[in-house]
Amino acid sequence: MLHRILYPKFSVSQKHLEQKLYNKTVLITGASFGIGRLLAEKLAFKNTNLVLMGRTSEKLKEVCEIIKKNGGNASYIPGDLRDQSTIDDVFKYLKSKDVGVDVFVNNAGKSIRRSIYSSLDRFHDFTRTMNLNYYAPIELVLKLLPEISKRNGQIINISSFLVLLPAMPFWSAYQASKGAFHTWLKSIQPELNKRGVTCSNIYLPLVRTRMIAPTKKFDKAPVMEPHQATEIIAKSILKKGYNFKPWWVNPTRLAFKLFGKSYIKRILKNN
DSSP, rough: OHHHHHHHHOOOOOHHHHHTTTTTTESSSOOSSHHHHHHHHHHOOOOEEEEESSHHHHHHHHHHHHHHHHHHHEEEEESSSSSSSHHHHOOOOHHTOOOSSSEEEEEEOOOOOGGGGGTTOOHHHHHHIIIIIHHHHHHHHHHHHHHHHHHTTTTEEEEGGGGGSOTTTHHHHHHHHHHHHHHHHHHHHHHHHHOOOEEEEEEEEEEESTTTTTGGGGSSSSOHHHHHHOOOOOOOHSSSSOOBOOTHHHHHHHHHHHHHHHHHHHHHHTT
């Protein structure tokens, strides 16, 4: 019951989605697993060209085979976006195929929930998180912008509801990196809009994916299911400029103003 209240179900029209993406190219990062993979399978239309990125080559190959079996068109570029060579490979591929991207879904991300006192010798956690959640999508956007602008395209950023809340203990690396890209994209958005490029920010809550699996306390928590997140992203494709945040984010922000200190004390006590 709580899950249905927190995350009301809805779905978008596959027919309208297919019409919207007719003869369009969609680039999805983080497509090996979870939300990115489900989104790719949802967009498996005959006249839509999908370019999928992720670190796990065999999984990307697998999803491309499923898409082609369903009548769609998909290709993949394996690699870690924290490596410059991977980003270079993306644009070499697009240039070799003479492909321009119409929709860029920035879905790849790294999450860490860890006490700062457990991170004293783990500076690499912060650099890795910032490289994937901030620097890599910036470089992708910069290099994609000329073609996306020609096509009056879309940038869809899969963000986190945490960037809308006050800073939280244990989430320093993740919240800072996601917040950095969120601020950057909001800053350039007026310029993009002027050139016909629309942006959507999808502020997802915790979603039941591999990303949250290491934190066992989330196993029984009322988190969003991946297919629900996929429908939200699909809606942002249909409705340019659509932004999503859970309905309970604003009440949560108010609650933090009133009870934030006691809540944080409780978190620190229980961890």
